[in-house]
Amino acid sequence: MSSEISSFLTWGALLVLAWTIYGAIWRLYLSPLAAFPGPKIVALTSWVEFYHDVVKKGTYMWEIEKMHQKYGPIVRVSPYELHCIDPDFYNVIYASLPQKRDKYEKFTKSPDCNNATGFTVEHAHHRIRRDALAPFFSKRNTLGLEDSIKACVDQLCANIARAHAAKEPFNLTLGSIATTMDVLTSYSFGQPFGLLADEALATQWRDTVFHIMRALPIVRAFPLLVRLVDLLPPIISKWITPDLSILMGWKQRIRKQTEDVLAYRGIYSDPDRKATTVIEALRDSDKLPPKEKTLQRLSEEGAILLIAGSETPAKVNAVLWYHLLANPTRLQRLRNELASIYPDPKHPLPSVTELEKLPYLNACVLEGLRLQSGVSGRSHRLAPTSLSYGNWTIPARTPLSSISVFQHYNPVRFPDPQAFLPERWLLEDGSGIRMDLKRSLVAFGAGTRYCLGTSLAYAELYLMAAALATRVDMELFETTVDDVKIMLDWTIPQPKPDTQGVRVKTNHQWQKGIFEAMGKPWILPSILKSITGTPPPCTEGNREKSTSPLIRSIHYAFDPVPSDHDVPTSSDFFPQLRECLQHPPHDECVYIQPTDLRVPWPTSFPAAVQCKHWQEVEQSARELLDEIVSEIQKEAQSRSQSQDKSGGRLLSTQLGASPDALPQKKLHEVLETAVTGTIYMFPAANVARARIMAKAILLIFLHDDVVEAHDGSDAGETFLDLLLQSDRLPQTPPPEGDTEPGLPWRQRILREFVNEVLTEDPISGLELLQGLKIWSQHTRSHILKDQDQMANYTNLQDYVEYRMDDLAADFDHAAIHFTTNVHPTETEIAGLSTIRRLYLIHASLTNDLYSYAKELHDLQTRGCTMINSVRVLQNNMMVGDDTAKGILRRILLDVERQLHAEQQRLRMDAATTETQNIIAQAVVQSLAGNLFYSATTYRYARVVEGAKLE
Known part of the structure; x- marks a missing residue:
C-alpha cells in the first residue's frame, strides 16, 4: 500500500514538474507575447510583481520604469501583459467610443x-x-451641488480657525479628505458622514483607505482571502487586527446607508419626483434592470464612489498647497488673480463658473493634478482586435496599460517634471490654458472609462483653492517635499510610508473677521417686528415708513391653493439664488426667506428678493401720485365751478371720485402695487432706476384701472394714451432748461417722466418708453378681445399663448434690461428666447393663480369678465376650483424645473455672454419677486379672508 502511495506521489510530482517546465517554455518561447522585450524572469512569473509590491511595499512601478529605460517604450511586465510608456499611444490604449475596451479580469x-x-x-x-x-x-x-461643496469648504476654514485659536498645527491632508468625503457622502446617501466635525473619524477613514490600497496586491494574489474575512465574526476580525475590524465597520456603515436609501422608496407619492442622491438615482433608474439594483451591488457601488471620489481630489489639494506654500511668489500671484473677482473673503465664495475662468487658478489646479497623477496603478485595457505599435503587432485581448505617473513626468511633454510650474499650462500672454498640453493630463483617465466625477473634483479643487488662498495665511509645519512626492504605488500614489501629510500653521487670520463670517450674518431674523400693522393710508398726515431698515412691511399673505392640494417642491433648483439668500452679491437688494415672514412659499425658488431702496421708491411714487391727485382735484373744482359737463371723463371720475374726495383705498392700492411691484420684481435696480420703475408701474396701473373700469369704451385720456399719441418718441432728453411753458399738466408730468427716463439711460430707457406705448395700446385692445373671448378656450395651450401676449412682453423685457443696466444685442436676445418664453408663461400663470380670488369676487359682485387659466382648467377638465388651482400649481413647478435647467445650460455654455447671464439671473429674481408680490400685495391678498397678518 505504501509503495502505491509513493508511486502516486512520484507520478504527481513528475506531472507538476512537467507542467511547470511546459509552462515556462510556453511563456518564454511560445506565447504570443514571447517576442516582446522585457526581463525573462518577469515573463516567467507574476511573483516578481508580488515581491516588489508586497515585500518591498509598492515599488513595482519603478521597476517598470527601469525596464523601459533598458528595453524601450513597450515592455512585457508579466507573463500575460504589456506596458507602453509612449504618450502618443496612450489614447490608443484608452480609446474612446465607438472603440470598445474590456478590463483585465485577473x-x-x-x-x-x-x-x-x-x-x-x-x-x-x-x-x-x-x-x-x-x-x-x-x-x-455638479453646479447644482455648489452650495453643499461651499458649506463643506466653509467648515474646513472654520476647522483651520479653531486650530489657529488653539495654537496647534492643522493637517491639511486630513482636512481635505474630510471635506471631499462629506461632500460625496451627502451626494451619495443624502447626509454627510460628518468627518469635518470629527477628526478621529476622518483619521479612521484615511487609515482605512490606506490599508485597503496597501492590501490590493495581496488580494489580487489571494482573492479567496477576502471571502474568508467576510465570513469571520467581528470579534475574530478585531483579534486578528484592529485595522481589519475598522474596515468591516466601514463596510457595514456604507451598507446600512444604502439600505436606508432603498427602504425610503415609496414615501413620496409623486411619481415625477427626481432623485436627489446617487443611490436614489440608481434605485430609480430605468436604464438598470432589477438585478442591478440589489443591496449588495449598490453597497459596493457606494463604497467605490466614496474611496475614489474622496481620496484623489483631497490628495491633489494637499500636494497643490504644499507647493504653493513652498513657492510664495506663485501663491501671491494666485491671490492677486482671485482678488480680481473676490476682493472681500468675508463674502461667499465665487461660483465655480467664475473660478474656472481664472487662468492662473486653472494652471495651479492642473499642475497639482499632474504632480499627484490621480491613479498610479496599472489600469489595463483589452482591445477586441489586434493593435499596431511601431513594428509590433499586439495580439487581440492582450492586457495593455500605461501608468499615468509616467505620462505626467515625461520630460519631453513636461520639462523639469519634478518642479511645480503652473506657468507651463498658460498661453504665452497668460490669458488662457494651453489645450494641447491639457490633453496630456490623464489624472482622471481617458477613453470609455474616463472618470465620471471629474466635474465634481474640479469644483472641489477650485473652491478649496479659492478659500484657502484668500481666507487664511498659512505656512508649512514640519513638512517636506517627501511628504507629497510620489514614492510608492498602492493604486493611488503615495509618498513616504511614515508621512503625516501636509501640515500647516496659520500666522494670523488672513482677513480680519473672516471666520466670524462663517456665522452667516447676512441671514435675516426669522420674524421681523415690522410685519404687523395696517397699511398706511395715502394721506399727508400719515406717511410713516417701515421701522425696518431693510425689509418693507408686509401686511397680507395668502396661498391660493389649499393645503390638502400641496405639491412637493424641489430644494435643488436655482443654486445662485439660494446662495444669495445668505450672501447678497451687491448692495442694491436683500434676499429674504418668505416663510420667515409668515408668507406661504410653495415654490422651487429658494428665496425672494427685495430692493433695499424701497423707502426712496415709495417716496418717488407717492410724490408723483400726490401731484396727479392735486391736479385732478384742481381740475375737478374748476369744472364744477364752471358747470362744464362737456368733454371726456376726467381722471377723478374715472377713479370713481367725486369732485370733493378721491377714493383713498383705490389710491393706496395703486401706490402699493407700484412700490411692491418695483422692489420685488426688479430688485437689482439702483436708486435712480428703481424710482423710475415705480413711476412707470404707477402710470401703468392708473391706465389699466381706468380702461378696465369702462370695459374698453371711452375712458378718457390717460398718461399712457398721451404717450401713445406721440408719433415719435424723443431719442434723447432735451437740453437742460429746455421747457415749454403753458403745457397742460398731463403733458407736463409725462414730459418730465420721459426726460428722467432718457437722462438715466438713452438706450434701454427708450426701450422702456416704447414698451409703455405698446402697453397702452395693448390694454385697450385686449379689453375688447376679452369680451369676445368670454373664456371659450378649448385647451390651456391656446390660453397660455393668449396670456403671454396679454402680459405685454415688450415692457417686461425692457424693464429687466433697464433695471439691470444692460444693452443686449439682437443675437444675445435670440439666445435667450427659451428663458424669456418661460418667464412669460410663469409670470402669467402666477398672476392668474393669485388673482383668481379677486377675479371671482368681481365676477360675482359686478359681473366682470373672467379670463383666467384656473377657469380654463375647470371648464375643460370638469374639476372644482381647488383641484384646478392644484393642477396649475403643478404646471408652475414644472415651468420652474425647465427654467432652472435653461439657466444652468446658459451658465455652462461657453458661448453665453455676461449680459445673457445677467438677464437670465434677473429673470429668475423677477419671477421669485412676482410670486412674493402676488402672495402679499394689497391688490389681491386683501380680498381673501384670513390673508391679513395680525
Whole structure:
C-alpha cells in the first residue's frame, strides 16, 4: 500500500514538474507575447510583481520604469501583459467610443467590489452601469451641488480657525479628505458622514483607505482571502487586527446607508419626483434592470464612489498647497488673480463658473493634478482586435496599460517634471490654458472609462483653492517635499510610508473677521417686528415708513391653493439664488426667506428678493401720485365751478371720485402695487432706476384701472394714451432748461417722466418708453378681445399663448434690461428666447393663480369678465376650483424645473455672454419677486379672508 502511495506521489510530482517546465517554455518561447522585450524572469512569473509590491511595499512601478529605460517604450511586465510608456499611444490604449475596451479580469476582479461600475470587466456591461450614473455626475448637476461643496469648504476654514485659536498645527491632508468625503457622502446617501466635525473619524477613514490600497496586491494574489474575512465574526476580525475590524465597520456603515436609501422608496407619492442622491438615482433608474439594483451591488457601488471620489481630489489639494506654500511668489500671484473677482473673503465664495475662468487658478489646479497623477496603478485595457505599435503587432485581448505617473513626468511633454510650474499650462500672454498640453493630463483617465466625477473634483479643487488662498495665511509645519512626492504605488500614489501629510500653521487670520463670517450674518431674523400693522393710508398726515431698515412691511399673505392640494417642491433648483439668500452679491437688494415672514412659499425658488431702496421708491411714487391727485382735484373744482359737463371723463371720475374726495383705498392700492411691484420684481435696480420703475408701474396701473373700469369704451385720456399719441418718441432728453411753458399738466408730468427716463439711460430707457406705448395700446385692445373671448378656450395651450401676449412682453423685457443696466444685442436676445418664453408663461400663470380670488369676487359682485387659466382648467377638465388651482400649481413647478435647467445650460455654455447671464439671473429674481408680490400685495391678498397678518 505504501509503495502505491509513493508511486502516486512520484507520478504527481513528475506531472507538476512537467507542467511547470511546459509552462515556462510556453511563456518564454511560445506565447504570443514571447517576442516582446522585457526581463525573462518577469515573463516567467507574476511573483516578481508580488515581491516588489508586497515585500518591498509598492515599488513595482519603478521597476517598470527601469525596464523601459533598458528595453524601450513597450515592455512585457508579466507573463500575460504589456506596458507602453509612449504618450502618443496612450489614447490608443484608452480609446474612446465607438472603440470598445474590456478590463483585465485577473487584475480587476475582487470579491469585495466586482459589482461596482469601475470594476466591471466587459465593455457592454460597463456602459449599462455607467449610463445610469453619468447624468448625476454631469457638469450641470455638479453646479447644482455648489452650495453643499461651499458649506463643506466653509467648515474646513472654520476647522483651520479653531486650530489657529488653539495654537496647534492643522493637517491639511486630513482636512481635505474630510471635506471631499462629506461632500460625496451627502451626494451619495443624502447626509454627510460628518468627518469635518470629527477628526478621529476622518483619521479612521484615511487609515482605512490606506490599508485597503496597501492590501490590493495581496488580494489580487489571494482573492479567496477576502471571502474568508467576510465570513469571520467581528470579534475574530478585531483579534486578528484592529485595522481589519475598522474596515468591516466601514463596510457595514456604507451598507446600512444604502439600505436606508432603498427602504425610503415609496414615501413620496409623486411619481415625477427626481432623485436627489446617487443611490436614489440608481434605485430609480430605468436604464438598470432589477438585478442591478440589489443591496449588495449598490453597497459596493457606494463604497467605490466614496474611496475614489474622496481620496484623489483631497490628495491633489494637499500636494497643490504644499507647493504653493513652498513657492510664495506663485501663491501671491494666485491671490492677486482671485482678488480680481473676490476682493472681500468675508463674502461667499465665487461660483465655480467664475473660478474656472481664472487662468492662473486653472494652471495651479492642473499642475497639482499632474504632480499627484490621480491613479498610479496599472489600469489595463483589452482591445477586441489586434493593435499596431511601431513594428509590433499586439495580439487581440492582450492586457495593455500605461501608468499615468509616467505620462505626467515625461520630460519631453513636461520639462523639469519634478518642479511645480503652473506657468507651463498658460498661453504665452497668460490669458488662457494651453489645450494641447491639457490633453496630456490623464489624472482622471481617458477613453470609455474616463472618470465620471471629474466635474465634481474640479469644483472641489477650485473652491478649496479659492478659500484657502484668500481666507487664511498659512505656512508649512514640519513638512517636506517627501511628504507629497510620489514614492510608492498602492493604486493611488503615495509618498513616504511614515508621512503625516501636509501640515500647516496659520500666522494670523488672513482677513480680519473672516471666520466670524462663517456665522452667516447676512441671514435675516426669522420674524421681523415690522410685519404687523395696517397699511398706511395715502394721506399727508400719515406717511410713516417701515421701522425696518431693510425689509418693507408686509401686511397680507395668502396661498391660493389649499393645503390638502400641496405639491412637493424641489430644494435643488436655482443654486445662485439660494446662495444669495445668505450672501447678497451687491448692495442694491436683500434676499429674504418668505416663510420667515409668515408668507406661504410653495415654490422651487429658494428665496425672494427685495430692493433695499424701497423707502426712496415709495417716496418717488407717492410724490408723483400726490401731484396727479392735486391736479385732478384742481381740475375737478374748476369744472364744477364752471358747470362744464362737456368733454371726456376726467381722471377723478374715472377713479370713481367725486369732485370733493378721491377714493383713498383705490389710491393706496395703486401706490402699493407700484412700490411692491418695483422692489420685488426688479430688485437689482439702483436708486435712480428703481424710482423710475415705480413711476412707470404707477402710470401703468392708473391706465389699466381706468380702461378696465369702462370695459374698453371711452375712458378718457390717460398718461399712457398721451404717450401713445406721440408719433415719435424723443431719442434723447432735451437740453437742460429746455421747457415749454403753458403745457397742460398731463403733458407736463409725462414730459418730465420721459426726460428722467432718457437722462438715466438713452438706450434701454427708450426701450422702456416704447414698451409703455405698446402697453397702452395693448390694454385697450385686449379689453375688447376679452369680451369676445368670454373664456371659450378649448385647451390651456391656446390660453397660455393668449396670456403671454396679454402680459405685454415688450415692457417686461425692457424693464429687466433697464433695471439691470444692460444693452443686449439682437443675437444675445435670440439666445435667450427659451428663458424669456418661460418667464412669460410663469409670470402669467402666477398672476392668474393669485388673482383668481379677486377675479371671482368681481365676477360675482359686478359681473366682470373672467379670463383666467384656473377657469380654463375647470371648464375643460370638469374639476372644482381647488383641484384646478392644484393642477396649475403643478404646471408652475414644472415651468420652474425647465427654467432652472435653461439657466444652468446658459451658465455652462461657453458661448453665453455676461449680459445673457445677467438677464437670465434677473429673470429668475423677477419671477421669485412676482410670486412674493402676488402672495402679499394689497391688490389681491386683501380680498381673501384670513390673508391679513395680525
